[in-house]
Structures are given as C-alpha cells and as structure tokens.
Amino acid sequence: KAGVTQTPRYLIKTRGQQVTLSCSPISGHRSVSWYQQTPGQGLQFLFEYFSETQRNKGNFPGRFSGRQFSNSRSEMNVSTLELGDSALYLCASSFDRGPDEQYFGPGTRLTVT
Amino acid sequence: EDQVTQSPEALRLQEGESSSLNCSYTVSGLRGLFWYRQDPGKGPEFLFTLYSAGEEKEKERLKATLTKKESFLHITAPKPEDSATYLCAVSGGSYIPTFGRGTSLIVHP
Numbered sequence: 665k666a667g668v669t670q671t672p673r674y675l676i677k678t679r680g681q682q683v684t685l686s687c688s689p690i691s692g693h694r695s696v697s698w699y700q701q702t703p704g705q706g707l708q709f710l711f712e713y714f715s716e717t718q719r720n721k722g723n724f725p726g727r728f729s730g731r732q733f734s735n736s737r738s739e740m741n742v743s744t745l746e747l748g749d750s751a752l753y754l755c756a757s758s759f760d761r762g763p764d765e766q767y768f769g770p771g772t773r774l775t776v777t
Numbered sequence: 778e779d780q781v782t783q784s785p786e787a788l789r790l791q792e793g794e795s796s797s798l799n800c801s802y803t804v805s806g807l808r809g810l811f812w813y814r815q816d817p818g819k820g821p822e823f824l825f826t827l828y829s830a831g832e833e834k835e836k837e838r839l840k841a842t843l844t845k846k847e848s849f850l851h852i853t854a855p856k857p858e859d860s861a862t863y864l865c866a867v868s869g870g871s872y873i874p875t876f877g878r879g880t881s882l883i884v885h886p
Binding site for chain 1: 809813818819820864866868872873874875
C-alpha cells in the first residue's frame with residue numbers, strides 16, 4: 665500500500681510570494697491534516713480536512729489555507745510569505761477524522777528568503 | 778489549553794540498556810494520547826494510541842503506558858536502530874492534537 669506522498673519535497677520562495685503544497689493520502693483515507701514543524705515551536709497543527717470540509721483549524725493566521733478534493737487529495741496554500749514561514753510542512757492521513765492513527769508523509773521543506 | 782511536556786529532552790543509552798521516556802499532559806477530556814517516532818529528514822511514524830488510564834500497548838521493544846497525568850514509553854534492551862526522536866501528542870474534545878517537543882534518543886552499539 666502506497667504511503668502518503670507530498671510534493672514538492674523542497675521549495676525556496678521569496679518573502680511576499682505565495683506557495684501551494686500538495687498531499688496525496690493513503691488510498692481509502694478520508695482525513696488529511698497539515699502540520700508545521702520548526703526547531704523553535706516543534707510540531708504544530710494547521711488544519712484538518714475530512715470529506716472535503718475543514719473540520720478543525722489551529723492557531724495560524726488566515727494566510728494559511730487549504731482545501732480537499734473529492735479524491736481526498738489536499739492542498740495547502742500560504743500567501744504573502746514571511747521569513748518565519750520557513751519550516752517543514754507535514755501532511756498526515758487517517759481513515760477517520762481526528763488525530764488517531766495518522767500516517768505522515770515525508771514533508772515539504774519550505775525556505776523563505 | 779492542552780499541554781504536553783516530554784522528558785528528558787535527550788537520552789543516550791548503551792545497546793541493551795533499558796529506559797523510559799516520560800510524557801506529562803494536561804487536556805480537557807482526553808480522547809487519545811499518541812506516540813510517534815521520527816527519524817531525521819522524515820515524517821513521524823505512528824506507534825501507539827492510548828485511550829484511558831491503565832491502558833498499555835506493546836510493539837517489539839516498546840511498551841507504552843498511560844495514567845491520568847502522564848504516559849511512559851518503556852524501551853527494553855534497545856538497539857542502535859531505535860535511535861530517533863520520540864514524540865508524544867494528546868487530543869481532547871476539540872480533536873486538535875497538541876504535540877510535545879520530543880525526546881531525542883541515541884543508542885550506542
């Protein structure tokens with residue numbers, strides 16, 4: 665069974681630009697969650713999508729947004745990038761909603777210069 | 778606000794030297810406590826979910842236990858391949874997970 669895939673794996677952007685990251689969950693999984701991981705703050709929850717609806721949102725500004733498609737694939741978008749947005753962005757999928765038994769992808773390393 | 782504190786921050790063991798990692802938590806209405814393992818440059822790997830105090834789960838050399846205030850991840854006779862960062866997280870009534878900062882484990886041969 666294929667795992668969670670994320671594209672691209674590495675990305676370099678300039679402050680003020682926007683970026684879109686993609687996540688393909690494990691086949692059959694309906695929930696996709698996004699996380700930001702930094703050395704300073706650790707792993708922080710961004711949002712969760714289940715059946716194309718955002719179910720939960722973490723404490724991040726509105727510049728961070730996402731969506732889920734009918735095939736459960738998900739994208740997250742960050743607009744007006746700031747230097748502090750440099751991080752590893754992780755996507756995780758699970759069969760049901762909520763953080764139980766989540767399977768993480770390898771992440772997208774975003775560097776904002 | 779849910780909180781998770783993991784200790785120690787770093788742990789060095791000799792191969793075969795058993796030890797425990799601690800995860801202390803405060804959460805409103807625990808739905809689950811989760812343990813993950815993360816290798817450098819990779820996403821976390823799911824290990825266990827514990828739902829209620831007194832519950833225990835085992836996988837190979839790992840055993841996770843849960844009380845009303847903390848969870849322990851016991852590592853029995855560790856091997857160098859057990860070296861990784863171990864993350865603990867809790868989820869309460871909001872379903873939003875809160876992660877600890879992790880314990881970095883190094884097992885020397």
